[in-house]
Amino acid sequence: MAPNKPSSAGCPTSPKPRSRKEALQRLYGLVHSKDRVLITIDPDPDSIAAAFAVKRLLWHRVHSCTVGIIRPIRRLNNLTMVRLLKLPLVLLKEKNLEEFNRFFLVDGQPAHNPFFQKISYSLVIDHHPVTALPEIPFLDIRPDYGATSTILTEYLIAAKIKPSRTLATALIYGIKTDTRNFERQSREEDVRAFHYLYDKVYQGTLRKIEISDLSLKDLTYFCEAIKNKTVVKDRIYTHLPQVPSADTLVILADFLLKVHDISWSIVSSVVDNALVVIVRNDGYRKNAGRSVQNAFGAWGSAGGHRAAARAEIPLECLETVVKTKTPLAYARFVRQRLRAS
Ligand SMILES: [Mn+2]
Numbered sequence: 024m025a026p027n028k029p030s031s032a033g034c035p036t037s038p039k040p041r042s043r044k045e046a047l048q049r050l051y052g053l054v055h056s057k058d059r060v061l062i063t064i065d066p067d068p069d070s071i072a073a074a075f076a077v078k079r080l081l082w083h084r085v086h087s088c089t090v091g092i093i094r095p096i097r098r099l100n101n102l103t104m105v106r107l108l109k110l111p112l113v114l115l116k117e118k119n120l121e122e123f124n125r126f127f128l129v130d131g132q133p134a135h136n137p138f139f140q141k142i143s144y145s146l147v148i149d150h151h152p153v154t155a156l157p158e159i160p161f162l163d164i165r166p167d168y169g170a171t172s173t174i175l176t177e178y179l180i181a182a183k184i185k186p187s188r189t190l191a192t193a194l195i196y197g198i199k200t201d202t203r204n205f206e207r208q209s210r211e212e213d214v215r216a217f218h219y220l221y222d223k224v225y226q227g228t229l230r231k232i233e234i235s236d237l238s239l240k241d242l243t244y245f246c247e248a249i250k251n252k253t254v255v256k257d258r259i260y261t262h263l264p265q266v267p268s269a270d271t272l273v274i275l276a277d278f279l280l281k282v283h284d285i286s287w288s289i290v291s292s293v294v295d296n297a298l299v300v301i302v303r304n305d306g307y308r309k310n311a312g313r314s315v316q317n318a319f320g321a322w323g324s325a326g327g328h329r330a331a332a333r334a335e336i337p338l339e340c341l342e343t344v345v346k347t348k349t350p351l352a353y354a355r356f357v358r359q360r361l362r363a364s
Pocket residue numbers: 069070130150169170171201
């Protein structure tokens with residue numbers, strides 16, 4: 024497929040709320056009953072939910088509608104979402120594209136991925152900051168919205184379609200993850216969509232999706248983290264000789280902060296030839312970001328927020344400081360540096 028040319032500046036990207044019905048009519052006018060539609064997504068909860076909402080809007084209006092992902096899903100919560108809600112997704116290869124004649128993109132823009140750039144889209148619905156866009160017949164980009172799932176919930180309401188429990192659960196999870204339960208950028212529309220969907224979801228399924236962030240293998244690291252822990256006043260320190268990725272350390276740090284009377288959890292390990300330190304605290308008196316920066320800023324990247332911080336120090340930068348290069352020596356280095364700052 025030939026790459027699209029960038030369009031002239033100033034193309035309308037966001038219909039006003041009162042014209043939502045009109046936008047819906049334009050969307051319906053875009054498709055034909057013989058169309059084989061492919062909705063492409065970079066899979067995360069928001070994009071998956073938004074794609075299935077579009078599929079619902081097109082129900083009985085097109086010959087077929089497929090949701091295609093451009094990379095495999097790895098996050099365990101998202102795998103749980105797809106499995107429990109039985110959402111049919113197709114992993115895209117370039118040759119698959121020939122089976123379709125119309126292409127939609129939700130929760131993303133062509134500039135976000137080389138795979139998207141090769142495709143000539145009829146529709147883009149998104150909430151990321153507007154990038155240089157090729158000519159696209161239907162555009163609805165609202166960067167001030169917390170989630171694309173919110174935009175699609177508004178379309179469903181405009182279409183007078185009551186979402187199934189499955190779709191409502193997906194949409195509410197999309198809104199919750201992208202707004203981090205409304206702690207991150209969100210607006211009244213996101214809250215309103217959440218409220219509308221709330222009594223339509225499978226609550227038990229939603230909870231299982233939200234808490235499913237552990238693999239059976241991770242439990243081994245919990246054992247190790249607990250066995251290796253050192254408690255100093257209100258702080259828990261633990262160092263693991265090896266972990267598959269820094270994500271495991273984050274899960275462990277969040278877990279250890281649950282302990283009563285503990286205000287700080289510090290979990291460290293060596294990942295890809297770097298010493299990674301994850302810090303969580305109750306964000307009450309001391310600032311985790313500042314402490315981590317004071318403690319480790321001289322050797323590597325270090326920083327974060329009041330309650331959550333991270334340092335990543337290439338091992339070669341520590342050669343003169345941690346001479347023995349054993350797990351014990353790294354653990355001691357982390358404790359000593361944080362105690363001093
Ligand atoms: Mn999103």
